[in-house]
Amino acid sequence: MTMTEEQKLRKTEEAGDIRGDVLESILCLVPLIHLLPATQVSKSWNHAVFSSLHHFNKPKPWLLVHAQSSRPPYATTALAYDPRSNLWLRINQNPPIEYVSALRSSNSTLLYMLSLSKFSFSFDPLHLSWHHVDPPLVWRTDPIVVVVGGHVVVAGGACDFEDDPLSVEIYNLDTRSWTTCESMPAILKDSAASTWLSVAANAKKLYAMDQVTGVTYSFDPSSRIWSEPFHLRHDQNIYFSAIGYYGDSLIMVGLLGNSENVKDVKIWELKGESFEFCKEMGVMPKELVVKLKGEQTNLFSIRVSLMGEFLYIYNPGEPEELVVCEIDGEGLCRWRSLKNAAVSDGSRVAKRMVLTCADVGLGDLGKAVGSGKGSFSIVDSGNLQRF
Numbered sequence: 001m002t003m004t005e006e007q008k009l010r011k012t013e014e015a016g017d018i019r020g021d022v023l024e025s026i027l028c029l030v031p032l033i034h035l036l037p038a039t040q041v042s043k044s045w046n047h048a049v050f051s052s053l054h055h056f057n058k059p060k061p062w063l064l065v066h067a068q069s070s071r072p073p074y075a076t077t078a079l080a081y082d083p084r085s086n087l088w089l090r091i092n093q094n095p096p097i098e099y100v101s102a103l104r105s106s107n108s109t110l111l112y113m114l115s116l117s118k119f120s121f122s123f124d125p126l127h128l129s130w131h132h133v134d135p136p137l138v139w140r141t142d143p144i145v146v147v148v149g150g151h152v153v154v155a156g157g158a159c160d161f162e163d164d165p166l167s168v169e170i171y172n173l174d175t176r177s178w179t180t181c182e183s184m185p186a187i188l189k190d191s192a193a194s195t196w197l198s199v200a201a202n203a204k205k206l207y208a209m210d211q212v213t214g215v216t217y218s219f220d221p222s223s224r225i226w227s228e229p230f231h232l233r234h235d236q237n238i239y240f241s242a243i244g245y246y247g248d249s250l251i252m253v254g255l256l257g258n259s260e261n262v263k264d265v266k267i268w269e270l271k272g273e274s275f276e277f278c279k280e281m282g283v284m285p286k287e288l289v290v291k292l293k294g295e296q297t298n299l300f301s302i303r304v305s306l307m308g309e310f311l312y313i314y315n316p317g318e319p320e321e322l323v324v325c326e327i328d329g330e331g332l333c334r335w336r337s338l339k340n341a342a343v344s345d346g347s348r349v350a351k352r353m354v355l356t357c358a359d360v361g362l363g364d365l366g367k368a369v370g371s372g373k374g375s376f377s378i379v380d381s382g383n384l385q386r387f
Helices: 005-016 020-027 032-038 043-055 186-191 286-293 362-371
Strands: 062-069 076-082 087-093 111-114 119-122 131-133 144-148 151-155 168-172 177-181 197-201 206-210 215-220 238-246 249-258 261-271 277-283 303-307 310-315 318-327 333-339 351-358 374-380 384-386
Touching (some): 144 197, 186 206, 261 286, 277 318, 286 310, 286 318, 286 333, 303 351, 310 351
Antiparallel strands (some): 062 351, 119 131, 144 151, 197 206, 206 215, 261 277, 303 310
């Protein structure tokens, strides 16, 4: 019989009685998923684990990659990258989720599936819990779906000629009911789908940007009203852009030049009531721009996933390489590349990638393992290149 990790740790404690700063400095090197059994060894070890996470090596937002088959039954594998430990993990869900349709995500935190009979969505950190409700009244194929406060906003994406392609419906998480709202602005008629819009949300508002033109509107679920447009592009050389939230600021990532000749990839921080204050935060190193393009001669678009100080940028046509931007406390960018562990030989043809981000702590891992809903296994150590 092999010893469990907890038994091994108890044996280590009994042999050496490691305590204090020495124990904390050791624990800060241990992957987050392996710290769970360490919290059960003794009270002193439990204290040391949380002290090491607070003082030495804090948890960092995880990137979750869902690789899904494009055909029914839509078999899906879920992997997570933990930047604190530089490890890829496989997430095994028990029982496995029933994928009723294609898995989608409009922004960095929410996953959803939509069919004629069901609307399923998940916004917990590890996507182990799902809500299954009646679908919205208007049938949609590619809407933007975002959680704003206690509401799930479903906008655009309608394909039936009898339906308004700009229609908006809100699902109230408390009352579990749908409400029809003011339609999206008419100027977005040709881009009212997640394929063409980049979205970001805080607790009060949703922001939707046309990725080609940069035209941006906000929507308040409380008043159910869309705002006047914001002009976020302070550089006329941007030909494609995406947005996300960094703290209280809106972040914009822009491709400069044209799809055949990408001159730069830049990040801006936008502040103010109308986002009139614009600060350039960083420029992607040329070596990483090349990796982002992959084998393609053109770079038409990018996708971004953002949580906390971590921004992941990738080319949906070449998902093998991810570019990671870590924003430090002074607003400076540190860049590196990351091999996508969800991509294997030939998988691009058979699978589509959906990326989300989440703040994952020991409590989330303990809840997943303790409830039996989730288990984790290490895939590999990742492949990072720093610039």
